[in-house]
Amino acid sequence: MSNEVSMSISVKEASDLSDQGNIDRRKPDYLDQLEAEAIYIMREVAGQFERPALLFSGGKDSITLVRLAQKAFAPGKIPFPLVHIDTGHNFVEATDYRDMLAEKTGSKLIVRYVEDTIKAKNLKEPTGKNASRNWLQTFTLLDTIEEFGFDACIGGARRDEEKARAKERIFSFRDEFGQWDPKRQRPELWNLFNGRIHKGENVRVFPISNWTELDVWAYLQREGITLPSIYFAHERECILRDGRLLYNTPVIEKDPEDQIVTRQVRFRTVGDMTCTAAVESSAATLEEVIAEITVSRISERGETRIDDQQTEAAMEDRKKGGYF
Amino acid sequence: MDLLRFITAGSVDDGKSTLIGRLLFDTKNILADQMEAIERASKSRNDGEIDLALLTDGLRSEREQGITIDVAYKYFQTPNRKFISIDAPGHIQYTRNMVTGASNADLAIILVDARHGVAEQTRRHSLIASMLGIPHVVVAINKMDLVGNSEDAFLEIAQTYKDLADKLNIKDLTIIPVSALNGDNIVERSKNMPWYTGETLLSILETVNVLKDKNTTDGRFSVQYVIRPQTEELHDYRGYAGRLQSGSLRKGEAVKILPSGTESKIARIEFGGQEIIEAGVFESVTILLEDDVDISRGDMIVSVDNSPIVSQDIEALVCWMDDRKTLKAGDKYLLQHGTARTKCSVRSIEYQIDINSYEKLDEVESLKLNDVARIVLRTAQPIAYDPYQQNRANGAAILIDETSNVTVGACMVE
Numbered sequence: 001m002s003n004e005v006s007m008s009i010s011v012k013e014a015s016d017l018s019d020q021g022n023i024d025r026r027k028p029d030y031l032d033q034l035e036a037e038a039i040y041i042m043r044e045v046a047g048q049f050e051r052p053a054l055l056f057s058g059g060k061d062s063i064t065l066v067r068l069a070q071k072a073f074a075p076g077k078i079p080f081p082l083v084h085i086d087t088g089h090n091f092v093e094a095t096d097y098r099d100m101l102a103e104k105t106g107s108k109l110i111v112r113y114v115e116d117t118i119k120a121k122n123l124k125e126p127t128g129k130n131a132s133r134n135w136l137q138t139f140t141l142l143d144t145i146e147e148f149g150f151d152a153c154i155g156g157a158r159r160d161e162e163k164a165r166a167k168e169r170i171f172s173f174r175d176e177f178g179q180w181d182p183k184r185q186r187p188e189l190w191n192l193f194n195g196r197i198h199k200g201e202n203v204r205v206f207p208i209s210n211w212t213e214l215d216v217w218a219y220l221q222r223e224g225i226t227l228p229s230i231y232f233a234h235e236r237e238c239i240l241r242d243g244r245l246l247y248n249t250p251v252i253e254k255d256p257e258d259q260i261v262t263r264q265v266r267f268r269t270v271g272d273m274t275c276t277a278a279v280e281s282s283a284a285t286l287e288e289v290i291a292e293i294t295v296s297r298i299s300e301r302g303e304t305r306i307d308d309q310q311t312e313a314a315m316e317d318r319k320k321g322g323y324f
Numbered sequence: 325m326d327l328l329r330f331i332t333a334g335s336v337d338d339g340k341s342t343l344i345g346r347l348l349f350d351t352k353n354i355l356a357d358q359m360e361a362i363e364r365a366s367k368s369r370n371d372g373e374i375d376l377a378l379l380t381d382g383l384r385s386e387r388e389q390g391i392t393i394d395v396a397y398k399y400f401q402t403p404n405r406k407f408i409s410i411d412a413p414g415h416i417q418y419t420r421n422m423v424t425g426a427s428n429a430d431l432a433i434i435l436v437d438a439r440h441g442v443a444e445q446t447r448r449h450s451l452i453a454s455m456l457g458i459p460h461v462v463v464a465i466n467k468m469d470l471v472g473n474s475e476d477a478f479l480e481i482a483q484t485y486k487d488l489a490d491k492l493n494i495k496d497l498t499i500i501p502v503s504a505l506n507g508d509n510i511v512e513r514s515k516n517m518p519w520y521t522g523e524t525l526l527s528i529l530e531t532v533n534v535l536k537d538k539n540t541t542d543g544r545f546s547v548q549y550v551i552r553p554q555t556e557e558l559h560d561y562r563g564y565a566g567r568l569q570s571g572s573l574r575k576g577e578a579v580k581i582l583p584s585g586t587e588s589k590i591a592r593i594e595f596g597g598q599e600i601i602e603a604g605v606f607e608s609v610t611i612l613l614e615d616d617v618d619i620s621r622g623d624m625i626v627s628v629d630n631s632p633i634v635s636q637d638i639e640a641l642v643c644w645m646d647d648r649k650t651l652k653a654g655d656k657y658l659l660q661h662g663t664a665r666t667k668c669s670v671r672s673i674e675y676q677i678d679i680n681s682y683e684k685l686d687e688v689e690s691l692k693l694n695d696v697a698r699i700v701l702r703t704a705q706p707i708a709y710d711p712y713q714q715n716r717a718n719g720a721a722i723l724i725d726e727t728s729n730v731t732v733g734a735c736m737v738e
């Protein structure tokens with residue numbers, strides 16, 4: 001029964017796609033090239049793997065992935081589930097959007113909670129200033145991969161985000177412990193992706209590797225996609241800490257030096273609340289957001305992510321441990 | 325706006341990473357916090373001078389050793405073009421990573437240290453660029469500041485390079501004198517080399533014509549996946565999802581399915597569920613046929629009057645990439661071509677190419693890491709290919725080791 005309902009929604013969604021058709025397809029623009037490449041990669045995943053999954057966070061990159069997957073498999077449904085590793089510290093706007101999108105696309109949604117991993121494995125939760133469950137997600141992710149036997153996990157990472165990501169393959173091989181070995185990456189030639197693995201290993205696939213942050217924004221605008229409201233300017237009570245604005249939520253442990261302020265802000269990335277900072281802004285539309293980011297002299301992660309600032313190779317080390 | 329993918333290549337320490345850093349810096353594509361991070365990392369190193377190579381050398385071991393190990397991708401833009409820059413390692417041990425980056429490049433910048441001239445790795449990377457059919461090659465004779473910006477030094481190396489290039493298949497070659505460290509002739513013309521009146525590197529990158537490099541004549545569509553929604557409304561829907569490797573295909577066109585040879589007609593082409601009339605090169609679309617034919621992943625749909633070669637016996641140039649096993653006659657591998665995978669065995673090694681002289685070496689028993697050779701293969705299933713130099717996308721194939729699952733060879737089918 002429930003299956004039938006979601007199918008018909010998926011057909012409607014496919015026709016939704018055709019409403020965005022006023023693009024001049026005669027002149028291939030770089031966005032068309034990036035889109036075609038990403039769709040090709042999505043289809044390689046569907047063609048080469050038995051049990052793929054799309055890692056969905058509710059952020060703009062994974063929203064872009066879902067749109068690309070819809071286009072890749074229209075008029076059919078997306079042939080893999082959306083998987084969210086929920087730290088329990090996510091913005092409610094993002095998780096609401098996640099649920100709405102899964103329903104709208106008729107996709108199966110799997111949510112696994114870091115909280116449960118902490119209990120089951122008796123993990124010690126980080127405490128104190130700047131404590132974050134971000135790193136703990138790795139345990140939940142690896143358990144989820146094992147639970148469902150996923151052989152490929154599609155993620156929204158981009159190479160322009162961070163210097164270790166700038167080095168990663170589009171089909172990024174992970175051993176049975178989920179580890180990335182940057183010194184022994186498989187050659188990746190032309191568009192011939194090699195997804196062969198042994199049982200227990202898996203491949204992380206990054207279809208938008210070659211997109212920049214601005215490409216993603218421009219694509220969302222071109223496709224007329226509605227984003228979670230936190231991406232646009234709104235009043236919010238924030239913690240002003242070391243020059244950054246964090247959402248004033250009980251899950252962030254306060255520090256005597258913290259100041260509580262109310263500001264007009266938007267989010268440039270949406271991740272775990274404990275490590276994602278807001279930016280002051282008055283941009284109310286995608287067009288205005290793009291205009292602000294175009295002239296910004298600070299990178300996306302530099303402006304918004306607390307987790308990368310800790311050591312020079314924070315991302316590389318996390319990836320070696322099995323992170324996204 | 326269009327997109328250019330280019331790679332930097334050349335021998336160890338010739339300045340590849342510094343050059344990319346310089347290009348990004350001079351085009352104002354390094355953001356404030358990234359610059360601060362580079363400054364911070366530079367300070368903790370020996371002389372404390374700002375090292376622009378740190379922009380791409382992002383791995384812990386790369387920074388420790390001051391070398392590039394794997395390719396880094398950086399993205400930037402000028403008012404005229406978008407660029408994907410690929411910084412390759414120069415060290416021989418990491419040649420396969422250079423091949424990875426070079427396989428998709430439209431243009432290669434091959435750096436040569438003006439003090440040392442053409443080195444063995446310069447020759448190896450030039451051979452690879454030529455075999456991979458990279459349409460444009462720019463040789464940047466770098467570190468001109470260390471040879472007193474001498475025109476004679478430049479001309480001498482340029483001549484050596486031209487002699488070398490004569491033995492290769494490089495369609496479009498430009499040679500320029502630069503200093504990546506100081507930014508001479510990178511974005512701004514150098515005041516230190518008034519004798520050089522040619523273009524700057526950026527101006528070449530911005531103006532080189534990449535549209536004509538694409539094969540727009542041979543309609544080749546490899547099927548990746550069959551879309552069958554099996555819902556009530558779409559009960560009989562059967563769409564072949566794939567990508568135009570080359571050429572174009574139109575609604576109503578007569579086509580042939582390979583390797584079977586069955587013929588049919590294109591009933592409909594869709595993009596994102598929406599009908600389009602024609603699909604062009606590299607577009608990811610869905611094709612519906614008029615007849616109910618048996619098609620699955622790995623098959624190819626081609627124009628009926630323009631067919632690729634269909635064969636089980638193929639000859640290919642190969643770059644061997646396995647550091648654990650050699651390639652010998654009689655060995656068996658998996659061959660991946662387009663979306664097709666088939667077993668194959670190595671019939672023979674016809675000849676190996678000497679990296680220094682580019683001469684053919686006969687009677688070679690086996691290939692080791694980084695060797696380049698021409699081999700003869702026999703495949704279990706026929707493959708539908710075009711010669712690589714005519715059609716990069718449909719002449720490329722990889723060899724996969726069936727036990728380790730690793731990609732061990734890059735093949736350019738001849």
Ligand SMILES: Nc1nc2c(ncn2[C@@H]2O[C@H](COP(=O)(O)OP(=O)(O)OP(=O)(O)O)[C@@H](O)[C@H]2O)c(=O)[nH]1
Pocket residue numbers: 334335336337338339340341342343377390391392393412413414415466467468469470502503504505506
């Ligand atoms: N004087 C001078 N030094 C340069 C120039 N370009 C690069 N260098 C120096 O040459 C050294 C090597 O530069 P890299 O950019 O790391 O060389 P690379 O070619 O990327 O090296 P690998 O990637 O390891 O093969 C560094 O110390 C640079 O500062 C130049 O134009 N002039």
Ligand SMILES: [Mg+2]
Pocket residue numbers: 340341342377391392411412413414
């Ligand atoms: Mg380098």
